[in-house]
Amino acid sequence: xxxxxxxxxxxxxxxxxxxxxxxxxxxxxxxxxxxxxxxxxxxxxxxxxxxxxxxxxxxxxxxxxxxxxxxxxxxxxxxxxxxxxxxxxxxxxxxxxxxxxxxxxxxxxxxxxxxxxxxxxxxxxxxxxxxxxxxxxxxxxxxxxxxxxxxxxxxxxxxxxxxxx
Amino acid sequence: xxxxxxxxxxxxxxxxxxxxxxxxxxxxxxxxxxxxxxxxxxxxxxxxxxxxxxxxxxxxxxxxxxxxxxxxxxxxxxxxxxxxxxxxxxxxxxxxxxxxxxxxxxxxxxxxxxxxxxxxxxxxxxxxxxxxxxxxxxxxxxxxxxxxxxxxxxxxxxxxxxxxxxxxxxxxxxxxxxxxxxxxxxxxxxxxxxxxxxxxxxxxxxxxxxxxxxxxxxxxxxxxxxxxxxxxxxxxxxxxxxxxxxxxxxxxxxxxxxxxxxxxxxxxxxxxxxxxxxxxxxxxxxxxxxxxxxxxxxxxxxxxxxxxxxxx
Amino acid sequence: xxxxxxxxxxxxxxxxxxxxxxxxxxxxxxxxxxxxxxxxxxxxxxxxxxxxxxxxxxxxxxxxxxxxxxxxxxxxxxxxxxxxxxxxxxxxxxxxxxxxxxxxxxxxxxxxxxxxxxxxxxxxxxxxxxxxxxxxxxxxxxxxxxxxxxxxxxxxxxxxxxxxxxxxxxxxxxxxxxxxxxxxxxxxxxxxxxxxxxxxxxxxxxxxxxxxxxxxxxxxxxxxxxxxxxxxxxxxxxxxxxxxxxxxxxxxxxxxxxxxxxxxxxxxxxxxxxxxxxxxxxxxxxxxxxxxxxxxxxxxxxxxxxxxxxxxxxxxxxxxxxxxxxxxxxxxxxxxxxxxxxxxxxxxxxxxxxxxxxxxxxxxxxxxxxxxxxxxxxxxxxxxxxxxxxxxxxxx
Numbered sequence: 001x002x003x004x005x006x007x008x009x010x011x012x013x014x015x016x017x018x019x020x021x022x023x024x025x026x027x028x029x030x031x032x033x034x035x036x037x038x039x040x041x042x043x044x045x046x047x048x049x050x051x052x053x054x055x056x057x058x059x060x061x062x063x064x065x066x067x068x069x070x071x072x073x074x075x076x077x078x079x080x081x082x083x084x085x086x087x088x089x090x091x092x093x094x095x096x097x098x099x100x101x102x103x104x105x106x107x108x109x110x111x112x113x114x115x116x117x118x119x120x121x122x123x124x125x126x127x128x129x130x131x132x133x134x135x136x137x138x139x140x141x142x143x144x145x146x147x148x149x150x151x152x153x154x155x156x157x158x159x160x161x162x163x164x165x
Numbered sequence: 166x167x168x169x170x171x172x173x174x175x176x177x178x179x180x181x182x183x184x185x186x187x188x189x190x191x192x193x194x195x196x197x198x199x200x201x202x203x204x205x206x207x208x209x210x211x212x213x214x215x216x217x218x219x220x221x222x223x224x225x226x227x228x229x230x231x232x233x234x235x236x237x238x239x240x241x242x243x244x245x246x247x248x249x250x251x252x253x254x255x256x257x258x259x260x261x262x263x264x265x266x267x268x269x270x271x272x273x274x275x276x277x278x279x280x281x282x283x284x285x286x287x288x289x290x291x292x293x294x295x296x297x298x299x300x301x302x303x304x305x306x307x308x309x310x311x312x313x314x315x316x317x318x319x320x321x322x323x324x325x326x327x328x329x330x331x332x333x334x335x336x337x338x339x340x341x342x343x344x345x346x347x348x349x350x351x352x353x354x355x356x357x358x359x360x361x362x363x364x365x366x367x368x369x370x371x372x373x374x375x376x377x378x379x380x381x382x383x384x385x386x387x388x389x390x391x392x393x394x395x396x397x398x399x400x401x402x403x404x405x406x407x408x409x410x411x412x413x414x415x416x417x418x419x420x421x422x423x424x425x426x427x428x429x430x431x432x433x434x435x436x437x438x439x440x441x442x443x444x445x446x447x448x449x450x451x452x453x454x455x456x457x458x459x460x461x462x463x464x465x466x467x468x469x470x471x472x473x474x475x476x477x
Numbered sequence: 478x479x480x481x482x483x484x485x486x487x488x489x490x491x492x493x494x495x496x497x498x499x500x501x502x503x504x505x506x507x508x509x510x511x512x513x514x515x516x517x518x519x520x521x522x523x524x525x526x527x528x529x530x531x532x533x534x535x536x537x538x539x540x541x542x543x544x545x546x547x548x549x550x551x552x553x554x555x556x557x558x559x560x561x562x563x564x565x566x567x568x569x570x571x572x573x574x575x576x577x578x579x580x581x582x583x584x585x586x587x588x589x590x591x592x593x594x595x596x597x598x599x600x601x602x603x604x605x606x607x608x609x610x611x612x613x614x615x616x617x618x619x620x621x622x623x624x625x626x627x628x629x630x631x632x633x634x635x636x637x638x639x640x641x642x643x644x645x646x647x648x649x650x651x652x653x654x655x656x657x658x659x660x661x662x663x664x665x666x667x668x669x670x671x672x673x674x675x676x677x678x679x680x681x682x683x684x685x686x687x688x689x690x691x692x693x694x695x696x697x698x699x700x701x702x703x704x705x706x707x708x709x710x711x712x713x714x715x716x717x718x719x720x721x722x723x724x725x726x727x728x729x730x731x732x733x734x735x736x737x738x739x740x741x742x743x744x745x746x747x748x749x750x751x752x753x754x755x756x757x758x759x760x761x762x763x764x765x766x767x768x769x770x771x772x773x774x775x776x777x778x779x780x781x782x783x784x785x786x787x788x789x790x791x792x793x794x795x796x797x798x799x800x801x802x803x804x805x806x807x808x809x810x811x812x813x814x815x816x817x818x819x820x821x822x823x824x825x826x827x828x829x830x831x832x833x834x835x836x837x838x839x840x841x842x843x844x845x846x847x848x849x850x851x852x853x854x855x856x857x858x859x860x861x862x863x864x865x866x867x868x869x870x871x872x873x
Binding site for chain 3: 234259262343
Binding site: 021023025027028029031032065066069071084140144 | 167170171180181182194197206207208210211212213219249251252256258260262267306325463
């Protein structure tokens with residue numbers, strides 16, 4: 001003969017829906033940028049994009065204190081141009097929690113005098129029609145760097161816009 | 166990481182190009198990164214190389230580097246472990262996230278509280294006394310490890326792959342073990358993970374057992390844990406314990422505390438050999454690290470000035 | 478030289494959510510399935526290597542410590558690997574090292590993931606990027622691969638329809654795999670009509686966020702012989718690393734292009750050389766090669782030497798690489814595109830490849846498969862792991 005309490009528990013278990021427990025990680029950080037990245041950010045407030053030269057003569061943009069491909073320290077500061085061409089780009093249409101509301105375009109741009117491309121938002125492009133948007137930011141498109149009027153000392157202080165607009 | 170790796174490689178007469186493998190270890194949550202190997206492979210010379218992040222503890226990375234060479238994966242390996250708690254506004258809160266979310270996180274747990282719980286067991290046994298200045302009873306500030314940013318890098322290589330006599334130490338053996346997560350299911354004062362790690366070495370390589378050690382460096386979660394470790398090792402009073410400094414004197418972070426003590430043990434292999442005594446026996450040292458709450462995991466590595474008695 | 482084999486592979490059925498189990502319970506499921514598949518008791522396991530990629534996705538920091546009991550690992554040697562998306566296979570390579578060192582005979586690699594447990598997966602993955610330079614732009618796994626897909630199309634004049642061929646093939650394969658997450662066959666038109674996430678990546682080009690558990694158990698040759706086991710033998714392994722900076726992967730002075738997977742090709746070559754493979758197209762029967770998006774499989778096929786650079790689309794359009802065709806079959810399980818429980822996805826590649834050469838792949842078995850290659854990718858196309866497996870230890 002089954003234990004009536006046991007029987008009751010089995011009924012309850014059968015009827016129970018899964019139980020959940022919500023948790024959030026609220027961890028805060030204060031990331032040290034180091035002198036090289038800090039100088040790059042300072043350059044943005046001066047309307048400049050700064051790179052650093054490697055032992056092989058390549059200009060790394062954004063500026064970095066060492067070149068990971070040769071595992072060697074970089075040297076000279078180089079101011080690169082504020083015009084260049086898009087080398088990679090995409091338009092984001094999907095919303096992701098914690099990221100900006102779409103649509104928005106981002107691109108990697110090879111600025112004049114740089115050997116590596118810099119990432120940033122592309123603004124001033126009509127994004128509602130996908131085909132038009134994709135064409136407007138196609139590889140090879142000429143762009144110009146724009147700087148924020150009120151710099152924040154972060155990478156949000158620059159973005160790209162199509163040239164000759 | 167770039168500076169430390171470059172210095173370690175240079176000290177070994179190498180550059181990143183001559184390294185056959187890289188083993189890294191960092192804690193993403195302390196550093197504020199996700200998939201920390203992405204940011205750390207470059208500075209440690211990992212581009213165009215075989216890199217692995219052994220993320221459970223810095224001392225596991227050293228053990229894995231050792232295994233790689235025993236397995237014939239190249240002639241050398243660079244091991245780099247780090248922790249940069251200054252990036253975190255609240256490193257103790259980061260440790261709280263290691264608590265399972267259902268019960269333990271509600272109670273609140275971190276390395277310090279777990280160390281205190283552990284020490285309370287030794288107080289109950291009458292082996293320790295609670296401190297009158299306890300910040301987390303029974304532990305006082307001086308009982309606890311110092312906190313700071315650190316990077317540790319070591320170049321390991323197989324016999325014959327480097328100029329003879331240029332080595333800092335030979336690795337004789339490594340043992341490591343982790344026990345149950347549930348604090349309530351363990352006797353915290355028992356150091357079961359350490360016993361298991363020591364047992365592996367004793368079984369495999371009795372010549373590397375604690376009775377042969379001249380010095381030991383222990384990364385306990387508290388000075389009480391260091392003393393309990395010494396009791397378990399059952400070593401003579403001649404054996405130097407934590408010669409590189411007390412827990413509070415060494416600024417570290419739980420993730421690399423053990424690795425830091427392994428490094429200290431390696432450095433202490435070369436010292437106090439009398440140059441005039443040709444009959445001096447080989448000097449043997451060991452590093453002991455713990456990971457997780459109240460030593461859930463433990464690692465032991467044994468080093469010697471002589472390659473005899475190595476586990477080969 | 479100690480030979481190491483894969484003696485068992487276990488996996489749960491992959492779904493979006495598992496509301497019936499805690500994370501440790503899910504891990505236990507995978508560990509139990511793995512050991513049962515191998516017929517090896519937990520007592521015989523000498524050491525554990527645990528695959529866990531971002532802790533944030535499961536919500537417990539150093540989450541490996543939480544699952545010791547689920548794995549049956551208490552009191553034994555244990556370590557965890559985190560190589561991003563390549564974790565599942567890097568952990569297997571670490572386990573290989575354990576056995577090849579001579580110190581261990583049986584090592585279990587088993588874990589789980591629940592990528593959609595956290596609703597913020599892409600926000601979490603945004604934190605992979607450089608703190609100073611790359612956090613203000615919303616880079617994540619989708620945008621980083623969108624850029625790579627665009628570069629491939631630019632380099633080789635390919636189209637989104639070429640990408641779609643991969644999805645069509647892999648979904649047809651997954652329809653035969655009872656454990657796969659996305660199993661519905663799909664047409665090129667349906668892929669092209671699916672909604673855009675980040676151009677050119679559409680929903681039909683992207684992997685799902687999967688929940689489930691998987692594991693493999695590795696054995697030494699002496700253990701296999703002593704217990705009458707016939708594992709899949711590991712004949713070659715490789716790992717290589719690319720630069721972290723995507724901006725470094727374009728332009729005339731770049732070492733390689735973001736549209737290619739040259740660093741992966743190096744890792745394949747290392748494994749091939751160890752295994753004695755000189756002509757992948759004729760010597761490899763099965764390739765379980767990690768491609769979370771359709772576009773990625775194009776350059777991974779090429780990096781594996783199964784097609785020339787830029788020529789994977791043509792081969793796919795000719796029906797190559799699909800079950801039933803001649804030559805190497807790519808991702809007969811449906812691959813990562815159909816199932817992606819991040820921490821163990823690399824482990825599944827090894828398990829599926831092992832089952833193929835042991836003739837245990839059921840409905841999606843490649844007839845007579847004797848040699849398989851498996852690979853995994855981690856970070857922003859930064860970490861690569863490769864492995865060659867075969868039925869026996871004879872020359873390939």
